[in-house]
Amino acid sequence: MSSIPVTVIGNVVDSPVRRRAGNGEVTKFRLASTERRVDAATGQWVDGDTFYVDVDAWNTLGGNVSAGVVKGDPVVVIGRISTSEYEVDGAKRSRTVIKASLVGHDLSRGSATFKRTPRNPEVAAPGPADPSNPLDDGATLDDGAPLDDRAAAEAGDLVDAPF
Structure with a gap:
């Protein structure tokens, strides 16, 4: 085959x-x-x-x-x-x-919300969600950092990169 x-x-x-x-x-x-x-x-x-x-x-x-x-x-x-x-x-x-x-x-025909699936559940287990942030579900990156980087951006820790 x-x-x-x-x-x-x-x-x-x-x-x-x-x-x-x-x-x-x-x-x-x-x-x-x-x-x-x-x-x-x-x-x-x-x-x-x-x-x-x-x-x-x-x-x-x-x-x-x-x-x-x-x-x-x-x-x-x-x-x-x-x-x-x-x-x-x-x-x-x-x-x-x-x-x-x-x-x-097919995003040419509608919109979607992406939810990342953790690769290693032990490392990326959801933490407590921030109730003041409607986008924070408590999920983290593989290294334990929160998915929402707004706080880091506000602190100047993120550098803008072209996409």
Whole structure:
């Protein structure tokens, strides 16, 4: 089975489902991507064909997908597309699937709030939240520093960097 790198932009067709599989956990969902083009005769946008594909997101990525993506969300999926073959009642079948390496919301169609997942829960365990700061949920960086750097910026400890 060979696989090809691919990026697909579309909408989540069904609610992501997380389950234990093999050596880990996988979150599965179906993605629909519809071609949009300008009709030369009318100058209007028209929908073309819709491409449907199954997406598998494994382990940590899958956990984040199941926690943050719902049916109908516009997303960008990057991964490797392949065909998986299997048998049902003696009949050979196949399915096209993307093994995702990245899944993100399409921010050209809405906004999102990002919540960092700690890499090492022992080091980055949430501390007490600052009730006067609506953005402070108590989360910290891996080194224990708070995610909210406004206090450091006000103290002059941060240097502006171009992005």
